[in-house]
Amino acid sequence: MWNETRDPMPLAERAVNVNLESPLIGVEDLLKVQDARGSKAFAMREQPFRDLVNVRGELSDAAFVEAFERTVGCRPPAAPNTVARSANYDVLWLGPDEWLVRSSAPVPAGVLEAKLAPEIGECYAAAVDVGSGYTVVEVEGTRVRDVLSRGCPLDLHPSLFKPGQCAQSLYFKASIVLIPIAADRYELVVRRSFADYFCRIMLDAAASLTP
Structure with missing residues (x-):
């Protein structure tokens, strides 16, 4: 996520998006705390712009x-x-x-x-x-399917839902497009209007499942 103090985006990528603001700007501090924990069980990051x-x-x-x-x-x-x-x-x-x-x-x-x-x-x-109406969020970790299953009605077993597939669904009240990238990694396309809510409720769902 772009900010002035910690910017993981390459300079060339930042330059073409300098006037854009991430829809997750309001939960930036929550994501920093989650990132600092370095948990192998669950991690969330935005794939912006x-x-x-x-x-x-x-x-x-x-x-x-x-x-x-x-x-x-x-x-x-x-x-x-x-x-x-x-x-x-x-x-x-x-x-x-x-x-x-x-x-x-x-x-x-x-x-x-x-x-x-x-x-x-x-x-x-x-x-x-x-x-401008969506963002892409990546989630991964050994408990990522458990975190997703708390709010998504899809059967996420890797024998049924695997890389090369996608599905429109919900995560609690947020509409999503869910894309499995690997066994323990997914990307989600989330509406901008739900992005802040989505991030907060997913981090809350992950809290009791991850050390």
Whole structure:
């Protein structure tokens, strides 16, 4: 998370996002305390300033699929609740004709929309930048599934929900998109309006489960 006293972001990444403020700014002190504990059971950190674009289109439209692949670097996934990845983006299946495209690193706001929207302009499709309305949070540790299970109704057993998949769900009252990255690591796309609440309630859920 960006702040003036402790900034883990590289200078180049900070420069392109200098005018942006993390939606977790209000819980910065709580995250610092959690980070200082260095617990192997649970850790939370923000992956700030990702380019996030909601894309709608038809997989039966070859022109749309080709334009998408040409710009993003991979085809939009067709199988429900799966993830496709390219060198710079991952693409989360949200519905039969809807995907969320995320950059793998911080970039200036609106970069992908500016590239993709003209490419699919002649198709019955849309690409809308939603990066200002969401943030990405990473959680990991030996008890991370227990912490998630306290507020998420999904069955998170690694035999059922594993890397390469994603799912829309809830964490208590916060809507999320949950992406397993490894056995003990997940990323969550959280609405900006719920980010502060989400962070506080997850840290509270983790408190009794982690040393």
